[in-house]
Amino acid sequence: SSPDSEGGTPELEKAGLLNKTKIAEGGRKLRKNWSPSWVVLVGNSLVFFKDPKSQTPASWRPGNSRPESSVDLRGAKLHWANELSSKKNVFKLRTVTGNEFLLQSETDSLIKEWFITIQSVIDRLDRE
Numbered sequence: 082s083s084p085d086s087e088g089g090t091p092e093l094e095k096a097g098l099l100n101k102t103k104i105a106e107g108g109r110k111l112r113k114n115w116s117p118s119w120v121v122l123v124g125n126s127l128v129f130f131k132d133p134k135s136q137t138p139a140s141w142r143p144g145n146s147r148p149e150s151s152v153d154l155r156g157a158k159l160h161w162a163n164e165l166s167s168k169k170n171v172f173k174l175r176t177v178t179g180n181e182f183l184l185q186s187e188t189d190s191l192i193k194e195w196f197i198t199i200q201s202v203i204d205r206l207d208r209e
């Protein structure tokens with residue numbers, strides 16, 4: 082692992098624009114409300130920013146921008162979930178606390194990359 086993974090600033094794995102909706106909170110179903118979100122995968126967390134237009138890959142850094150919410154990927158589960166939406170390219174992320182999110186992109190290659198990258202972080206945390 083690189084020096085940054087040993088403490089201090091966590092590693093930025095990936096950042097980009099995805100469509101997002103939360104569908105459950107603590108196991109309780111929520112009404113869908115799709116919106117574009119600037120998504121940042123950093124360290125063990127997936128961090129969501131509300132205003133994609135004002136974001137850059139550096140925006141997650143402390144002090145630069147306030148995240149809308151953050152998801153701890155330890156113990157999380159990822160599944161393709163096209164049956165849960167009329168949209169294409171949808172996957173579901175479920176946290177250990179029972180929060181569930183759908184993430185989506187119109188671009189096949191982009192959503193596949195996100196799936197693989199998030200799954201690799203989950204797998205790494207499972208091995209720790």
Ligand code: I3P
Nearest residue numbers: 102112113114115165166167168171183185
């Ligand atoms: C929902 C909205 C969502 C849709 C959802 C609808 O209606 O159209 O975009 O999800 O479908 O209920 P509303 O705006 O009135 O809440 P998808 O785009 O993912 O299909 P669903 O209820 O079948 O999940």
